[in-house]
Amino acid sequence: xxxxxxxxxxxLRKAYGDRVVVDGLDLDVHAGEIxxxxxxxxxxxxxxxxxxxxxxxxxxxxLRVLGYDPATQAAxxxxxxxxxxxxxALPDRLRAAEAVxxxxxRQARDGGELLDRFGLSARRKSVFSSLSGGERQRLxxxxxxxxxxxxxxxxxLTQGLDPAARRNVWDAIRELHADGTTVLMVTHxxxxxxxxxxxxxxxxxxxxxxxxxxxELVARHANVAMVHFTWPDPPSALLDEMxxxxxxxxxxxxxxxxxxxxxxxxxAHVGAVLIRYGSVPPDLDxxxxxxxxxxxxxxxxxxAKAGTTPVTDERLVGGRR
Amino acid sequence: MxxxxxxxxxxxxxxxxxxxVLTFVFxxxxxxxLIIGGxxxxxxxxxxxxxxxxxxYVASYLTVTIAAGGLVMLPVHLASYRERGVLxxxxxxxxxxxxxxxxxxxxxxxxxxxxxxxxxAVAAPVYGIPAxxxxxxxxxxxxxxxxxxxxxxxxxGTLLPSARSAQxxxxxxxxxxxxxxxxxxxxxxxxxxxxxxxxxxxxxxLTDAVRDPWLGIGQGTGSLxxxxxxxxxxxxxxxxxxxx
Numbered sequence: 001x002x003x004x005x006x007x008x009x010x011x012l013r014k015a016y017g018d019r020v021v022v023d024g025l026d027l028d029v030h031a032g033e034i035x036x037x038x039x040x041x042x043x044x045x046x047x048x049x050x051x052x053x054x055x056x057x058x059x060x061x062x063l064r065v066l067g068y069d070p071a072t073q074a075a076x077x078x079x080x081x082x083x084x085x086x087x088x089a090l091p092d093r094l095r096a097a098e099a100v101x102x103x104x105x106r107q108a109r110d111g112g113e114l115l116d117r118f119g120l121s122a123r124r125k126s127v128f129s130s131l132s133g134g135e136r137q138r139l140x141x142x143x144x145x146x147x148x149x150x151x152x153x154x155x156x157l158t159q160g161l162d163p164a165a166r167r168n169v170w171d172a173i174r175e176l177h178a179d180g181t182t183v184l185m186v187t188h189x190x191x192x193x194x195x196x197x198x199x200x201x202x203x204x205x206x207x208x209x210x211x212x213x214x215x216e217l218v219a220r221h222a223n224v225a226m227v228h229f230t231w232p233d234p235p236s237a238l239l240d241e242m243x244x245x246x247x248x249x250x251x252x253x254x255x256x257x258x259x260x261x262x263x264x265x266x267x268a269h270v271g272a273v274l275i276r277y278g279s280v281p282p283d284l285d286x287x288x289x290x291x292x293x294x295x296x297x298x299x300x301x302x303x304a305k306a307g308t309t310p311v312t313d314e315r316l317v318g319g320r321r
Numbered sequence: 322m323x324x325x326x327x328x329x330x331x332x333x334x335x336x337x338x339x340x341x342v343l344t345f346v347f348x349x350x351x352x353x354x355l356i357i358g359g360x361x362x363x364x365x366x367x368x369x370x371x372x373x374x375x376x377x378y379v380a381s382y383l384t385v386t387i388a389a390g391g392l393v394m395l396p397v398h399l400a401s402y403r404e405r406g407v408l409x410x411x412x413x414x415x416x417x418x419x420x421x422x423x424x425x426x427x428x429x430x431x432x433x434x435x436x437x438x439x440x441x442a443v444a445a446p447v448y449g450i451p452a453x454x455x456x457x458x459x460x461x462x463x464x465x466x467x468x469x470x471x472x473x474x475x476x477x478g479t480l481l482p483s484a485r486s487a488q489x490x491x492x493x494x495x496x497x498x499x500x501x502x503x504x505x506x507x508x509x510x511x512x513x514x515x516x517x518x519x520x521x522x523x524x525x526x527l528t529d530a531v532r533d534p535w536l537g538i539g540q541g542t543g544s545l546x547x548x549x550x551x552x553x554x555x556x557x558x559x560x561x562x563x564x565x
Contacts, residue, residue, distance in 0.1 A: 053413055078415030085413055088406030093338040094331065102331045103414050105324070143414070 005064075006031045006151050006182040007052055012061035014047050014206075021047045023206035025061070029151075034173065034183040036193040039203030040299050045186045046086055048203075049153050052184070053083055066150055079105065082149030084140040084157050086186075092129035096120055096139055099128065105147045114142045118168065133160035141169060145176070152176060154185040158192060170196060190292040200291075202298055209298055214291050221297040222289035223263055224249070227270045229281035232256035238277060245269040264288065324416050328424040336428055341397060341488075345389045346436045351443050353504055354382040358448050368509045370538045376451035377507065379444045380532040384466060384503045386436035388524050391470025392477070392495040393488070395429055399478020399563070400487035412565045422475065422563035426556075429471035437463070454537035462530035462545050465552045469523065472555035479562035498524040523551055 007029035014022040022044040029035045037045045050056040052065055054074025063070050068077045090099055100111035115121050118138040123131060131139065137160055144152055154173075158166045173196055176183055187193050193200050194214045201211040210217065231238070239258070243251050247263035248270075260270050267286050274280050322330070336342055361374035369377045402408050411421055441450055453459055474491075481487040499505065501518065502525030508516055519525050526544040533541035 055409060055413060075415065075418075078413060081413075083413045085406065085409055088410045088413075090410065091331075091335050091402070091407055093335050098331060098334065102327050104327075105415070 004031050005029065006066055007184065008062075008064045009048070009052070010062045012048065012051060012063065013059045014044070014051060014056065015059055021206055022051070022058075025203070025206060025208060027201060027208065029182060029184050030199075031182050032177070032180050033198040034177050034185065034196050036197035036200040037184065037186045037203065038188065038190070038193060038200060038295065039209070042205075043203035044206035045203055046155055049083075049155055049184065049186055053081060053153060054078065055085075079147070080150045081153060082144035082147060082151075083153040084137075084144045084155060086155040089136075090128040090139075093127050095125050095127055096131070097124040099139060099143060100146065103143045103146055107148050108146050109148055111142070111146060114145060117172070118142055119165070134162055134165045137161055138165060138169070141172065145172070149181065151182045151184065154183065156186055156188065158187075158189065166192070190290065190295055194291045202295065204299055217298070218289050218291055218294045220294070222291075222293035224261060224289060225264050225267050226287040227260040227267055228257065228283075228285045228287070229274070230257050230283050231279070231281055234258065235277065238273070241273055242270060245273065325420045325423065328411075328416060328420050329427055332424050332428045333431065336394075336398075336432055339394070339398070342390075342394050342432065345393045346386055346432060347439060349389060350382050350385040350436065350504075351440055353385070354378055354440060354444060355447060357504060358382075358444070363448070368507050370507075370509070370536070372536045372538065373448075373451065375448035376536060377532070378504070379441075379448055380451055380535040381503045381528050382440055382444075383437045383463060384524060384528045384531055385499055386440055387433045387463070387467050387470045387527065388495060388498055388503065390429055390433040390436065390467075391472075391474035392498070393491045394432070395425065395471060395474025396477035396481060396487035396491040397484050399425070399475060400481045401484035403479070404483045408565065416565055418564050419560065421565050422560045425475050425563060426468070426471055426560075429474065430467050433467050433471070451536055453535055455534035455540070458534035458541060458545065459531055462527065462534070462541065462548060465545070465548045466527040466530065469527070469548055469552035469555050472552065472559040473523070475559040475563050476555055479559070498522050501525060503528045523548070526551075 005028050007027065009025055009027040012022050012025040012027070013020070021042070025044065025048060027048065037048065039045055047056060051058050052063060052070060054070035054077055057071055065077050066080050070077055094102070096115065097111070100115065104111055112121075112124075115124060118141060120135060120138055120142065123135060128136070128139075137157060141154075141157060144154065158169055161169060170192070173183060173185075185196070197214060199211060199213055200217060202209045202217070210220065212220070233256075239251055239253065242248060242260055245262070245266065246269055247265040248260060250261040252259045252261075260266060267288070274284070358375040358378040361369070363373050363375050365371045365373055408421065444450060477491060478487060481490055501511075501515065502522045508519065511519060526547045530541040530544035530548050533539040533544070
């Protein structure tokens with residue numbers, strides 16, 4: 001294990017019956033970073049983080065978590081980890097403040113302050129079954145952060161949160177990052193991954209397809225920007241000039257609607273040409289490649305154009321393993 | 322407070338808030354004891370081994386609270402925890418390996434102890450508490466019986482896949498055991514076949530081990546040994562199954 005790695009996984013394999021869920025996975029989580037684990041449904045993300053926490057025993061492979069082996073030293077690891085598990089509830093009649101009291105170890109932070117921080121002060125005496133989905137998720141985050149963990153594992157934490165609550169949770173994760181805490185998060189939300197993660201590892205069929213910073217993944221898998229505008233009767237030289245701009249791959253014209261396709265640099269060059277011609281069309285629209293585009297291109301095995309891939313693709317939505 | 326203490330404290334609170342516990346472990350034995358205890362009067366008859374029938378049922382119904390705790394309350398509680406991922410959360414949070422099993426044993430024993438005390442408190446002014454002929458045998462049987470049934474309950478809770486199935490199976494075992502082994506007609510009025518079915522049931526053995534030395538009908542040694550054996554076996558298996 002590298003000294004700066006909080007988690008090192010080599011050759012992890014896990015099958016349920018004859019269904020192989022994780023198939024020879026290598027993974028490094030550097031100390032102090034936020035690493036996003038993403039991928040299609042059934043890609044093995046949750047199984048991987050469960051093996052890292054010692055909740056499942058791998059069929060083969062080696063794992064080191066904060067210097068310990070989760071298969072044989074799980075008890076040591078768990079006191080250093082704060083985790084939010086997928087599909088894991090609390091007893092229905094347990095009150096929020098009682099949950100904090102129950103999970104607070106010797107190193108625990110002020111639970112009341114955390115409840116306050118995540119907007120749960122007024123729900124301290126509410127039983128778990130009466131909390132909304134968002135309140136439950138926030139309570140899970142409180143419990144994950146309670147004992148000042150060195151590694152925080154979050155499995156689809158912001159699922160079900162409203163936009164304000166999601167931002168609140170993101171801020172908390174950024175604060176953890178600033179404090180030097182390592183965060184490993186499973187997410188299907190590319191906006192979330194782009195906003196928070198230093199690096200992202202993309203899984204498919206239990207293997208790592210690619211990894212890198214969000215910008216690197218976008219550059220590798222969705223480096224096609226598009227500029228659209230309407231110009232019913234453009235000067236004849238305009239389209240010719242645009243076709244030879246640096247980075248432009250294609251220029252299309254259809255019923256007065258012009259689409260210029262190319263690298264990100266295309267956006268600036270097209271803008272410059274339009275200004276030079278003295279007209280910026282009022283419906284000028286730019287589509288830059290997003291991480292969502294990159295993920296779908298990567299998972300579907302084809303390069304993506306900006307904003308052209310269906311964001312509701314079933315493979316990226318609401319996954320469970 | 323350490324992890325075990327925190328877990329026991331939380332589980333005690335949850336047990337008191339559980340309507341199934343309040344209904345089946347506290348209310349049901351008291352209500353049925355009051356009804357059936359008054360049904361046969363207070364005159365000793367051969368059917369009741371020449372003892373006061375009301376006292377016969379007072380001595381029998383302590384085991385009903387134990388069986389209700391073990392066969393109805395705990396299986397549902399544990400199966401619900403497993404079904405909803407609560408146990409995984411305890412495991413991931415680093416609660417010690419045996420903490421949950423021990424907490425359940427302690428909470429189960431405290432619950433049936435309180436339920437037994439409540440039953441005696443209600444029976445005392447109505448039917449009177451019969452004198453104990455062999456106090457140590459009665460206490461030993463109650464303690465071993467409570468351990469046995471709490472462990473059986475924990476075991477069922479770890480084997481059954483959901484809270485609903487645990488409730489169904491628990492009630493299916495509880496009611497025949499209750500009618501044949503503790504709260505129903507005395508064995509002397511049962512037919513041959515029913516008596517043969519009732520005899521080996523764990524609750525029948527426990528009731529015999531409590532009632533016989535309490536009312537001076539017998540020593541109940543054989544039944545006490547059976548209950549002790551069940552307690553040892555069930556506790557051993559349940560503790561392993563409920564380890565985090």
